[in-house]
Amino acid sequence: EAQVTQNPRYLITVTGKKLTVTCSQNMNHEYMSWYRQDPGLGLRQIYYSMNVEVTDKGDVPEGYKVSRKEKRNFPLILESPSPNQTSLYFCASRLRPGGLDEQFFGPGTRLTVL
Amino acid sequence: AQSVTQLGSHVSVSEGALVLLRCNYSSSVPPYLFWYVQYPNQGLQLLLKYTTGATLVKGINGFEAEFKKSETSFHLTKPSAHMSDAAEYFCAVSDQTGANNLFFGTGTRLTVIP
Numbered sequence: 382e383a384q385v386t387q388n389p390r391y392l393i394t395v396t397g398k399k400l401t402v403t404c405s406q407n408m409n410h411e412y413m414s415w416y417r418q419d420p421g422l423g424l425r426q427i428y429y430s431m432n433v434e435v436t437d438k439g440d441v442p443e444g445y446k447v448s449r450k451e452k453r454n455f456p457l458i459l460e461s462p463s464p465n466q467t468s469l470y471f472c473a474s475r476l477r478p479g480g481l482d483e484q485f486f487g488p489g490t491r492l493t494v495l
Numbered sequence: 496a497q498s499v500t501q502l503g504s505h506v507s508v509s510e511g512a513l514v515l516l517r518c519n520y521s522s523s524v525p526p527y528l529f530w531y532v533q534y535p536n537q538g539l540q541l542l543l544k545y546t547t548g549a550t551l552v553k554g555i556n557g558f559e560a561e562f563k564k565s566e567t568s569f570h571l572t573k574p575s576a577h578m579s580d581a582a583e584y585f586c587a588v589s590d591q592t593g594a595n596n597l598f599f600g601t602g603t604r605l606t607v608i609p
Contacts, residue, residue: 385538412594421504423585423601424539431594439596471538478594481527481546486538 383408385487387472393493394462402457402490404472412475413455414439414484415447417468424471430455431478462494497522497588499569501600509608514558514573516603518586521567527589528569529597530560534582542584545569556580581607 385406394400406413414429416439426439430449444466446458455474459466472487502517520526527546531539543554550562556579560571571584586600 414596416599421601423501424599426596426598429594429596437594440598473538481544481589481595483541483544484539484597486540488536488538 383485385472385474385485387470387487387490389490390488391491393495395495396463397461400459400462400492402459402470402472402492404455404457404487405453406455406472406474406485407453408474408476408485409452410474410476410485411452412478412480413449414473414475415445415455415457416471416473417441417466418471418489419468427457427470462492464494466492467494468492497526497590497598499528499586499588499598499600501584501586501603503603504601505604505606507606507608508576510578511575514571514576514580514605516571516584516586516605518560518569518571518600519567520569520586520588522588522591524591526569527591527595528560528562529587529589530554530558530569530571531585531587531599532582533585533602539585542571576605576607578607578609581605 415427416424428447430436470490473484529544530542545562587597589595
């Protein structure tokens, strides 16, 4: 089944404790992206990647890191999480970077930083 | 820069009534526009998109949207609401860079009253 998977689905952590949210897709998509969803703000892009080893900042990159060492994986790293990073995070992928085809979204990761 | 505005964070309709969700866009170039739907506890999925050509676009689950350049609008409609339509709906516009990143609106939560 074609899908985007994220782990963990739920995470409660404390300020300053490094964490990684994994994202994997099995569709051989070149483009991948991370978003955060907050009430009243919709989805905002954190980082995106147009291919292996090619990543760039979105609208809200502060406090986050990403890497794209393999085509299928695009982990989101919070080196020192803070309470304002409490949010619902979505990973998405699309076949081509410049394409207009559908973005496929993962099920989301709900992160709480205490 | 491209952006979208969704009027009404919450919309309630009776089952069988017309659904109208509003989206206005701002774009310095002819826009590429999308509607995505998010069912409870799930990721987003594409309802429909407008790129070029016919201004009335039909999507899944009986939804359609009309691109109106003169009104800078891309409103989503469905003639008859069903209980299963209850979800959050997001309008999005492409930034039309090499990556074609999406900028999402703040979302409209649709409630369907039996």
